[in-house]
Amino acid sequence: MVQYDLIVIGTGGAAMAAGIEARSRGKSVLLVEHGPLGGTCLNVGCIPSKSLLAAAGQRHRALNSPFRGVPTSADAPEVGELMNQKQGLVEQLRQAKYVDVAEAHEFAITYGHARFLDEHTLQVEDQTLRAAAYVIATGAAPHIPDLAGLSEIDYLTSSTAMEQQDLPVSMVVLGGGYVGLEQAQLWAQLGVDVTLVGRMAPYAEPEVADVLRTVFEEDGITVVEEHGREVAPTAEGVKVTTVTGEQVQGQRLLVATGRYANTTGLGLDAAGIGTDARGFIVVDENQRTTNQRVFAAGDVCGVPQYIYVAAQTGRVAASGALGELSTVDYRGLPGITFTTPQLASAGLTEARALELGHHAESRVLSAQDIPRALVNQDTRGVLKLVIDTQTRKILGVHAALDGAGELMLAATYAIKFGLTVDDLTDTWAPYLTMSEALRIAAGLFRSTMPTSCCA
Numbered sequence: 001m002v003q004y005d006l007i008v009i010g011t012g013g014a015a016m017a018a019g020i021e022a023r024s025r026g027k028s029v030l031l032v033e034h035g036p037l038g039g040t041c042l043n044v045g046c047i048p049s050k051s052l053l054a055a056a057g058q059r060h061r062a063l064n065s066p067f068r069g070v071p072t073s074a075d076a077p078e079v080g081e082l083m084n085q086k087q088g089l090v091e092q093l094r095q096a097k098y099v100d101v102a103e104a105h106e107f108a109i110t111y112g113h114a115r116f117l118d119e120h121t122l123q124v125e126d127q128t129l130r131a132a133a134y135v136i137a138t139g140a141a142p143h144i145p146d147l148a149g150l151s152e153i154d155y156l157t158s159s160t161a162m163e164q165q166d167l168p169v170s171m172v173v174l175g176g177g178y179v180g181l182e183q184a185q186l187w188a189q190l191g192v193d194v195t196l197v198g199r200m201a202p203y204a205e206p207e208v209a210d211v212l213r214t215v216f217e218e219d220g221i222t223v224v225e226e227h228g229r230e231v232a233p234t235a236e237g238v239k240v241t242t243v244t245g246e247q248v249q250g251q252r253l254l255v256a257t258g259r260y261a262n263t264t265g266l267g268l269d270a271a272g273i274g275t276d277a278r279g280f281i282v283v284d285e286n287q288r289t290t291n292q293r294v295f296a297a298g299d300v301c302g303v304p305q306y307i308y309v310a311a312q313t314g315r316v317a318a319s320g321a322l323g324e325l326s327t328v329d330y331r332g333l334p335g336i337t338f339t340t341p342q343l344a345s346a347g348l349t350e351a352r353a354l355e356l357g358h359h360a361e362s363r364v365l366s367a368q369d370i371p372r373a374l375v376n377q378d379t380r381g382v383l384k385l386v387i388d389t390q391t392r393k394i395l396g397v398h399a400a401l402d403g404a405g406e407l408m409l410a411a412t413y414a415i416k417f418g419l420t421v422d423d424l425t426d427t428w429a430p431y432l433t434m435s436e437a438l439r440i441a442a443g444l445f446r447s448t449m450p451t452s453c454c455a
Contacts, residue, residue, distance in 0.1 A: 174240065239253060
């Protein structure tokens with residue numbers, strides 16, 4: 001029987017971070033993978049979706065230039081070539097960020113399905129393995145809702161949609177979260193007639209979500225903010241009926257209703273590892289499961305589903321598994337939805353701040369008052385700051401802007417290190433950058449009177 005200091009199940013962001021952490025401590029570590037090396041983000045998540053979103057956005061800008069003196073145009077996309085380019089990037093990063101990294105840190109990767117035989121033993125195909133500790137980092141998979149008629153439909157998920165070689169004429173996207181929003185706009189900007197069924201950006205600040213509603217309407221994306229009740233095949237494709245009886249149709253259906261823990265066949269019961277009502281592995285603040293020698297990290301344990309969260313929880317899990325307990329600091333956690341404009345946030349919403357007992361107050365800056373937006377000829381957007389009125393510290397930053405995600409690192413620093421709204425107002429901000437919006441918005445807490453440029 002082969003023995004290791006640490007066995008990590010998975011090879012995504014959380015797993016790689018755990019492996020690197022273990023090797024930095026001089027420990028022996030093995031990663032186990034039953035699918036493509038690299039996990040969700042590399043293979044079917046962040047990298048392929050943002051590559052295709054960038055391509056679709058490029059075409060959309062060519063067809064909708066705001067500058068009258070610079071005529072532009074765009075033909076129909078060559079979908080096969082787009083998919084080839086996307087896959088080439090995936091394979092390039094798989095080699096550079098996974099294969100080469102594993103070799104540099106000198107940890108092994110073995111392929112096969114892992115299953116716990118008991119609390120101490122793992123089976124991978126015909127191998128029986130043991131380790132002093134384990135980290136489960138198997139990620140999440142698309143959630144398929146229990147929707148009447150869905151089993152009769154050849155539906156797409158966010159993963160399979162990005163493998164299409166031919167564009168459908170029309171598509172119904174089920175789900176208004178960040179995946180549904182990105183997928184709806186991606187295919188619409190490539191020329192598909194898209195209808196979105198679901199509440200738009202349900203966790204975003206209302207001012208931010210309203211911007212995207214307007215943009216989707218302007219871009220010709222139909223939005224029905226209701227839950228789907230049932231689906232049925234039609235001669236042309238699929239029909240979706242909502243809870244109020246409204247019906248929408250399309251050639252293809254894309255299901256984007258969230259993600260669930262990918263733990264099928266892991267033998268969690270045999271190992272004494274508990275899960276919650278949604279199937280995510282239960283962990284404590286140190287990422288330890290109900291089995292004292294098993295830790296879990298990333299999407300599989302229900303943390304916010306971002307690759308940087310997965311990596312940080314992977315480091316914390318490996319550290320704890322090897323005897324040094326630590327925790328993840330979620331203060332100022334940023335999130336981005338890569339629509340056009342981007343939706344981005346860091347910290348608390350105004351409603352959540354009030355729920356937590358803060359004396360919260362907010363200001364909303366329109367993109368009409370951001371010089372960068374004016375010269376870009378695109379003033380569709382807002383930036384909202386939430387502060388604690390007693391301490392004047394920044395609690396939350398929320399935006400729907402071109403490049404909103406680029407503001408969130410500064411926002412995270414402000415929240416994590418306790419900067420006040422006055423600190424932001426009195427700090428240098430380079431003129432004609434979108435990041436200047438943070439200083440302008442902060443100034444609204446002193447006065448809502450109009451000001452001159454940079455005043």
